[in-house]
Each structure stands twice: as C-alpha cells, then as structure tokens.
Amino acid sequence: MKYQNILIFIPTYNEKNNVNLIYSKIRSLIKDIDILFLDDASPDGTGKILDNISxxxxxxxxxxxxxxxxxxxxxxxxxIHFAYSKSYDYLITMDCDLSHSPEFIIKFIEIKNNADVVVGTRFQNNNSIEDWNLYRKxxxxxxxxxxxxxLGLPYDTTGAFRLYNLNKIDKSFLNLIKYKRYSFFFESLYILSYNKYKIVEIPITLPSRVYGESKQKFSDVFLGIRNLFSIFISRIIFSKKYKIKS
Ligand SMILES: Nc1nc2c(ncn2[C@@H]2O[C@H](COP(=O)(O)OP(=O)(O)OP(=O)(O)O)[C@@H](O)[C@H]2O)c(=O)[nH]1
Ligand SMILES: [Mg+2]
Structure with a gap:
C-alpha cells in the first residue's frame, strides 16, 4: 500500500518520554508515512527531541x-489546515501518550475509503478502557x-484518534468551529455529522498513559459541559449556524 497521501498529526505538550517511543512505533509499522508534530513550547524539552527526530x-x-x-x-x-495546504488525501490525528496505540493506524487506513471520517471509539467493546481508574472511567x-x-450523536465524540478523508470534507467546516480547547473534539464531530458526512467508528482499546501527566484539568470538564449545553441550545434555536457554506 502507498502512504504518501496520508499524514499523521500528533500534538504534544510535555511528552519527553513518549515522543521517541511513539515515533519509533509508527516507523516500525509504516516506514514511509509522513508525520507532523505540533509542540506548544513544552517546558520539558519535547520540542528539542522532536527537532532531533525531524x-x-x-x-x-x-x-x-x-x-x-x-x-x-x-x-x-x-x-488539519496543514494537511489541506499540503494536499494530503487523508489525515490521521492521535495523542502522543501511547493511549492511542499505533497498531490501530493500520485499521483506520484499511477503511479510509468507506467513510468521510473514521473515529476510534471506546464504547463498542467492554474492555476498551479497562486500565483506567474509576474516576476517569x-x-x-x-x-x-x-x-x-x-448532541444526539451516538459516536465517541471526545476522542482524538480519527481519520479525516480530506477530499470528501469541505475545508470550510473549520471556520464553523468555535471551541479551541477540549470541546473542539465534540464540536467538530457535531458539525461534520450535521453536514451529513459519513462517520464510521472502529473500536479501539486505550491503555492509560504510562509516562507524563494528563493535561486535562478539572476546569476543562466544566467548560466541556457548558459548551455541550451551548451547542444543544444552538441546535434548537439556530441550527443553521452549523451548515457549511462553501
Ligand atoms: N500542542 C499541544 N498539545 C497538547 C496540548 N494539550 C494536550 N496536548 C497533547 O494532546 C494529547 C492529549 O492530551 P492528554 O493530556 O493525553 O489528554 P487526555 O488524553 O484527555 O488525558 P490523559 O490520557 O488522561 O493524560 C497529548 O499528546 C498531549 O501531549 C496543548 O495545549 N498543545
Ligand atoms: Mg491522553
């Protein structure tokens, strides 16, 4: 299979113990796939390690x-903007903390043409989040x-392990996204679903992170609930606001 038209995107913040691991795991699986890391000035030196890899x-x-x-x-x-600007056909997004096992990349790629968006889901198999503590579960x-x-969506809307079939999705869906923190995940999927893009899920197993700390704060949970509710109100009152205008 050819992988030149596929990009893997991994955002990083304080992942110094994970970046080399995830990079070598991906490389050992697929030797010629492009990878984009985006680091937000991690104080632990993740950016430097990434520069050495590149x-x-x-x-x-x-x-x-x-x-x-x-x-x-x-x-x-x-x-996602980067992937469109470089004319990739497919973009896979995933976390760096190895909770998104690189082995699943192959599964995403296998069904890339059966969907506009492929979403890794934790809610189809009972053992998907077995490792996690009770609070996170x-x-x-x-x-x-x-x-x-x-949102009226049956999908795993808060996960980042996804494949976007870029030729099928109108780039301007990005302009409709208001939330720039964790709520991005459910808002973006809501917009794609609202615009009738075909969303297909594949079950994934998520081990909890081994190295480094979670960046999710308690305040993100509250913000998430508020933003979910805000989309719910918009669905009722101004549902057209999510329509893609190309
Ligand atoms: N570039 C960038 N990456 C981030 C930021 N916040 C989190 N990340 C990365 O996004 C991915 C997901 O963050 P996590 O902290 O693992 O969030 P989570 O998966 O919800 O929580 P845990 O798995 O419990 O740690 C990881 O690769 C992080 O390094 C950020 O502000 N900027
Ligand atoms: Mg994580």
Whole structure:
C-alpha cells in the first residue's frame, strides 16, 4: 500500500518520554508515512527531541508554537489546515501518550475509503478502557452519555484518534468551529455529522498513559459541559449556524 497521501498529526505538550517511543512505533509499522508534530513550547524539552527526530527523518515535520494557551483544539485545527495546504488525501490525528496505540493506524487506513471520517471509539467493546481508574472511567462514560443526549450523536465524540478523508470534507467546516480547547473534539464531530458526512467508528482499546501527566484539568470538564449545553441550545434555536457554506 502507498502512504504518501496520508499524514499523521500528533500534538504534544510535555511528552519527553513518549515522543521517541511513539515515533519509533509508527516507523516500525509504516516506514514511509509522513508525520507532523505540533509542540506548544513544552517546558520539558519535547520540542528539542522532536527537532532531533525531524533532522534524521525527512518525513517528520515539527511546528513549534510559543504557548500552550492556544489550546489542544487549536492545535488540531492547525494540523488539519496543514494537511489541506499540503494536499494530503487523508489525515490521521492521535495523542502522543501511547493511549492511542499505533497498531490501530493500520485499521483506520484499511477503511479510509468507506467513510468521510473514521473515529476510534471506546464504547463498542467492554474492555476498551479497562486500565483506567474509576474516576476517569466514570468521567468518560458520563461525557459520552451527555454527548448522546445533548448532541444526539451516538459516536465517541471526545476522542482524538480519527481519520479525516480530506477530499470528501469541505475545508470550510473549520471556520464553523468555535471551541479551541477540549470541546473542539465534540464540536467538530457535531458539525461534520450535521453536514451529513459519513462517520464510521472502529473500536479501539486505550491503555492509560504510562509516562507524563494528563493535561486535562478539572476546569476543562466544566467548560466541556457548558459548551455541550451551548451547542444543544444552538441546535434548537439556530441550527443553521452549523451548515457549511462553501
Ligand atoms: N500542542 C499541544 N498539545 C497538547 C496540548 N494539550 C494536550 N496536548 C497533547 O494532546 C494529547 C492529549 O492530551 P492528554 O493530556 O493525553 O489528554 P487526555 O488524553 O484527555 O488525558 P490523559 O490520557 O488522561 O493524560 C497529548 O499528546 C498531549 O501531549 C496543548 O495545549 N498543545
Ligand atoms: Mg491522553
């Protein structure tokens, strides 16, 4: 199979113990796939490690931004813009903490032409988040329930492990995304679903992170609930606002 038209996007913040690992895992699986890392000035030196990787491997690009304040969602938006601007056909997005096992990349690629968006889901198999502590399990399941109720979506809307079939998706969906932090994940999927893009899920297993710390704060949970509710209200009152105008 040819991989020249596929880009993998990985945002990083303080992932010094994970970047080399994830890079070598991906490379050992697929030797010629392009990878884009976007680092937000990680104080732990992740950016430097990434520069060293990209010096040795021409298929690795690193974007450096100067602060974390822009948000994880804005990192993804920048990654998606990059993929369109370089005319890739497919973009795979994933976390750096190895909770998104690189082995699943192959599965995403296998079904890339059966969907406009492929989403890795934690809610099809019972053992997907077996490793996690009770608090995270509960939070994840409640988040899922809230997104089913408020967005009317059955998918795993808060995960970052996705494949975008870029030729099928109108780039201007990016202009409709308001939330630049964690809410980006459910808002972007809501917009794609609203515009009738075909979303297909594949079950993934998520081990919890081994190295480094979670960047999600408790305030993100509150913001997420508020933003879910805000989309719910918009669905009722101004649902057309999510329509893509090309
Ligand atoms: N560039 C960039 N990357 C970020 C930022 N916040 C988080 N990340 C990265 O986004 C991915 C997901 O972040 P995590 O902290 O793992 O969030 P999570 O998966 O919800 O939480 P845990 O898995 O429990 O740690 C990881 O690769 C992080 O390094 C950010 O502000 N900027
Ligand atoms: Mg994670």
């Amino acid at each position: 010096k040795k491997d021409q298929k690795v690009t690193v974007i450096h931004r100067n602060s974390k304040n822009k948000g994880i969602g804005s990192a993804h938006i920048e990654g 509960l939070l994840t399941k409640l988040g899922h329930l809230a997104s089913v109720i408020f």
